[in-house]
Structure formats: structure tokens, C-alpha cells
Amino acid sequence: MKAVQYDTYGDSDVLKIVQIDAPHAGPGQIRIVVHAAGVNPLDWKLRAGKMRDFFPVDFPSGVGAEAAGIVDEVGDGVSGTAVGDAVFGLAVRRTAMAEKAVLTSWTHKPDGMPFEVAGALSIVxxxxxxxxxxxxxxxxxxxxxxxxxxxxxxxxxxxxxxxxxxxxxxxxxxxxxxxxxxxxxxxxxxxxxxxxxxxxxxxxxxxxxxxxxxxxxxxxxxxxxxxxxxxxxxxxxxxxxxxxxTTSQSERPEVALSDVARLYTEGAFDLHIERVFPIEQIAQAQEISATGRVAGKLVVRVA
Ligand SMILES: NC(=O)c1ccc[n+]([C@@H]2O[C@H](COP(=O)([O-])OP(=O)(O)OC[C@H]3O[C@@H](n4cnc5c(N)ncnc54)[C@H](OP(=O)(O)O)[C@@H]3O)[C@@H](O)[C@H]2O)c1
Known part of the structure; x- marks a missing residue:
């Protein structure tokens, strides 16, 4: 499958689109065909080596913490989610910007929510x-x-x-x-x-x-x-x-994800998407994120 990776710290030009084997869902996980993945400041901070003293990166590294898409594999012990469901959630460390991604926490995407919004929603x-x-x-x-x-x-x-x-x-x-x-x-x-x-x-x-x-x-x-x-x-x-x-995620992020999905359905929450990039423009997306001037979120469209 196609995925964004980098194999050294550096500027955005270290980001490459590569072909790698698709990952599989482990126990308690699901795999999705990614439609959209959110861009977060942590993505470029990790890539630039700014966090290397606290969160060193193992190379080659993928990119992205969150995604939305369609479930195509369900790990052992997962209930309430089936192949074909539309979901959004948090990806296994730095692997969201790829054709397929494994999620560790997720919730169902409300019908009226665009994939671009869902893909950028989990971290916030x-x-x-x-x-x-x-x-x-x-x-x-x-x-x-x-x-x-x-x-x-x-x-x-x-x-x-x-x-x-x-x-x-x-x-x-x-x-x-x-x-x-x-x-x-x-x-x-x-x-x-x-x-x-x-x-x-x-x-x-x-x-x-x-x-x-x-x-x-x-x-x-x-x-x-x-x-x-x-x-x-x-x-x-x-x-x-x-x-x-605070720097560590809560123990059960899926609770926040489903609460926010419900508020979205009730019209009490929305997420402004400033710009959507094709996956080939991930470097440009990270450069704009690094300006620190984005209102709402940037998103990468994968499928
Ligand atoms: N610890 C954690 O668990 C955790 C989780 C998520 C994010 N983060 C971190 O939290 C920070 C915010 O994340 P984010 O995704 O919200 O970032 P973001 O979307 O890139 O934030 C951009 C916004 O920051 C505003 N801004 C820039 N400088 C400012 C200043 N001096 N005072 C007030 N506003 C300023 C900008 O407004 P103007 O254009 O109006 O200046 C812009 O709207 C990042 O450093 C991120 O890495 C930490």
C-alpha cells in the first residue's frame, strides 16, 4: 500500500510516498481503508527532530495520528464494529497517512459528517x-x-x-x-x-x-x-x-470521540477544515501547519 514515511529527521522534503505492506489489526484493534487523515503540529515537530529528547522517532517512521475511513479488518475481541462501517479514530503511532491504517480507539462516523471532518477530529x-x-x-x-x-x-x-x-x-x-x-x-x-x-x-x-x-x-x-x-x-x-x-492521552479516548460525534449530530459541534490536501502534498500541509497560523484543521485526503 501507499504510505507517507521518512527515514531521517529534517525539513519537509524528507517526507516520501513509499510502498509498504499493509498492517493488520491486532487484538482490540481495527483496520480501515483511510479516506482522510488529520494534520497535527506533533507530526512536523517529530519529523523536524524537535521532540527527539522526549519522543525519539524510530526510522523509517510513518506520519499521522488520526484518520477516518471504512473498516476492512476487525481484530480479535472487537465488538460493535464490523467490516464496512464508517469510523474515525486514533491510529497506531504515526501510521495514519497511508491507504490502510490500524486504529486503537475509534467511534462510528455520523452519516452527515464528511470524511475530511472525521479524519481531523480525534486528536482535538x-x-x-x-x-x-x-x-x-x-x-x-x-x-x-x-x-x-x-x-x-x-x-x-x-x-x-x-x-x-x-x-x-x-x-x-x-x-x-x-x-x-x-x-x-x-x-x-x-x-x-x-x-x-x-x-x-x-x-x-x-x-x-x-x-x-x-x-x-x-x-x-x-x-x-x-x-x-x-x-x-x-x-x-x-x-x-x-x-x-498534560501530554498523555486519556485511558479511554473513544469516550471523547463518541461524545463529540453525538454533539456533531445534534448540531452542537463542528470542526472548521481550513484546507484539504492530496496525500502527495503532505510536505506542503506540514509546512502550513508549522506556521502556527491555521484556524481549525488541515486534512490530507487519501482515498
Ligand atoms: N499535550 C497534548 O496532549 C497535546 C495534544 C494536542 C496538541 N498539542 C499541542 O498543542 C498545541 C496546539 O495544537 P493545535 O493543534 O491547536 O495547533 P494549531 O492548530 O497549529 O494552532 C494554531 C493556532 O495557534 C494560534 N496561535 C499561534 N501563536 C499564538 C499565540 N502566541 N497566542 C495565541 N494563539 C496563538 C494561531 O492563531 P493566530 O493565527 O491568530 O495567531 C492559530 O490559530 C501544539 O503545540 C500541539 O503540538 C498537545
Whole structure:
């Protein structure tokens, strides 16, 4: 089968389309014919060697953490999913960008959901649900989200709004209308964030999430006043300031995936797809992801 691989750290030109044997579904896994696979910042960070001290890559390495498609093989012990079902989910480490991929967690794709949306949904659904649970945000509370217009931010804002939370989100001014449509009160991320947030929420802020990793933790602690309710997914120095960082997926990601699929069906959740690339343009897709300017998600169309 066709797959994206690279065999050394480097720029996007190390990415190649190669022919390899298709993988098989192990116990508790399924294999899909991939229709679409989401592009995530981790893909290019791993490829560029930026994570080599924490997550070294074994070469040759595949690419991609999430995909949507049609089930064509079901592993031992799997129930409730059959060959021919349309699903989306998390792939075995870095293998999603291929004609066939093995999924470890998945849920059924709602009928009306395009494969492009489904293919890009798993990472943001799992991450957003996990971090909202970790900071234990409740209805009636106010949340600041730094980096609210990206993939994870787009999901966090909508899921927090659905939980009855007021959300103040940072983004560049061009993306403020996008944030308003998602249900957040936008502000910029220039210096002076605590003062701007005080104006928007004079009653105070209960918790804050850092999704941009742009050195904003001290500001977020000043805003929330309780470091235990400041959490980052992108800044490993957060604990130095007394805040928390999370990097590991939850134990049962499929719960978040099926919750978000249900909200999509109810019209309470959507995912903006900024651009769809053919698999041959994976290098360009990763370069655009690496600009850090994407609203919502980028997707690669495989079949
Ligand atoms: N720890 C985990 O479990 C986990 C899980 C998923 C993702 N992540 C990490 O979390 C980060 C976010 O992921 P993502 O998929 O949401 O990324 P993304 O889609 O690439 O995020 C792009 C967004 O970031 C915004 N942004 C860039 N610099 C900013 C700044 N200084 N302040 C506020 N917003 C800024 C951009 O808005 P503007 O264009 O308006 O600047 C853009 O909309 C990445 O570093 C990713 O690797 C970690």
C-alpha cells in the first residue's frame, strides 16, 4: 500500500510516498481503508527532530495520528464494529497517512459528517475533553483559552460553551470573528493580557488553558490566581511556575470521540477544515501547519 514515511529527521522534503505492506489489526484493534487523515503540529515537530529528547522517532517512521475511513479488518475481541462501517479514530503511532491504517480507539462516523471532518477530529476531541476535565471546569465558570483559534482551541471553545462555561479566547485580530462564531469572547495575545481580561471579566476568571505554548503561563496565573487551575498542553515549563502540563492521552479516548460525534449530530459541534490536501502534498500541509497560523484543521485526503 501507499504510505507517507521518512527515514531521517529534517525539513519537509524528507517526507516520501513509499510502498509498504499493509498492517493488520491486532487484538482490540481495527483496520480501515483511510479516506482522510488529520494534520497535527506533533507530526512536523517529530519529523523536524524537535521532540527527539522526549519522543525519539524510530526510522523509517510513518506520519499521522488520526484518520477516518471504512473498516476492512476487525481484530480479535472487537465488538460493535464490523467490516464496512464508517469510523474515525486514533491510529497506531504515526501510521495514519497511508491507504490502510490500524486504529486503537475509534467511534462510528455520523452519516452527515464528511470524511475530511472525521479524519481531523480525534486528536482535538480527545485533547479538548481531557483538558476540560483536568481543570474541572463547571457550568457558570469563566475560562481563558490562550491559542483558541487552532485545532484544539476550536474544540475546547465549543465543548466548554456546551458545558455552560463563559470562554475568553486569544487569537490574532483576523480570527476574532471566527472565535465569536465558536462562542468565545475574543481578545488579542499581545502583552497586557491580564488587564484586557479584567476588563472583559471584572468578576474574575476561574481557570485557564494554554494551547499556544508562547510563554503565557505567568500571565494566566496572574489572571486565575490559582496555579492549580492553569493547564498547558504546549509548554513543558508550566510546572516551574506552579501550573500543570498534560501530554498523555486519556485511558479511554473513544469516550471523547463518541461524545463529540453525538454533539456533531445534534448540531452542537463542528470542526472548521481550513484546507484539504492530496496525500502527495503532505510536505506542503506540514509546512502550513508549522506556521502556527491555521484556524481549525488541515486534512490530507487519501482515498
Ligand atoms: N499535550 C497534548 O496532549 C497535546 C495534544 C494536542 C496538541 N498539542 C499541542 O498543542 C498545541 C496546539 O495544537 P493545535 O493543534 O491547536 O495547533 P494549531 O492548530 O497549529 O494552532 C494554531 C493556532 O495557534 C494560534 N496561535 C499561534 N501563536 C499564538 C499565540 N502566541 N497566542 C495565541 N494563539 C496563538 C494561531 O492563531 P493566530 O493565527 O491568530 O495567531 C492559530 O490559530 C501544539 O503545540 C500541539 O503540538 C498537545
Amino acid at each position: 476531541a480527545e485533547s479538548a475533553t481531557r483538558i476540560l476535565d483536568l481543570i474541572a471546569i463547571k457550568a457558570g465558570e469563566t475560562l481563558v483559552v490562550a491559542g483558541a483559534a487552532g485545532g484544539v482551541g476550536s474544540a475546547v471553545v465549543q465543548l466548554a460553551r456546551h458545558r455552560g462555561v463563559t470562554v475568553i479566547g486569544t487569537a490574532s485580530e483576523a480570527k476574532h470573528e471566527y472565535l465569536r462564531k465558536l462562542g468565545a469572547i475574543p481578545t488579542t495575545y499581545e502583552p497586557g493580557l491580564p488587564a484586557r481580561v479584567r476588563e472583559i471579566a471584572p468578576q474574575g476568571v476561574d481557570a485557564a488553558l494554554d494551547l499556544a505554548g508562547a510563554g503565557v503561563i505567568p500571565d494566566l496565573i496572574e489572571i486565575v490566581r490559582d496555579p492549580a487551575r492553569v493547564l498547558s498542553i504546549a509548554d513543558i515549563t508550566a510546572p516551574k511556575h506552579g501550573a500543570r502540563v
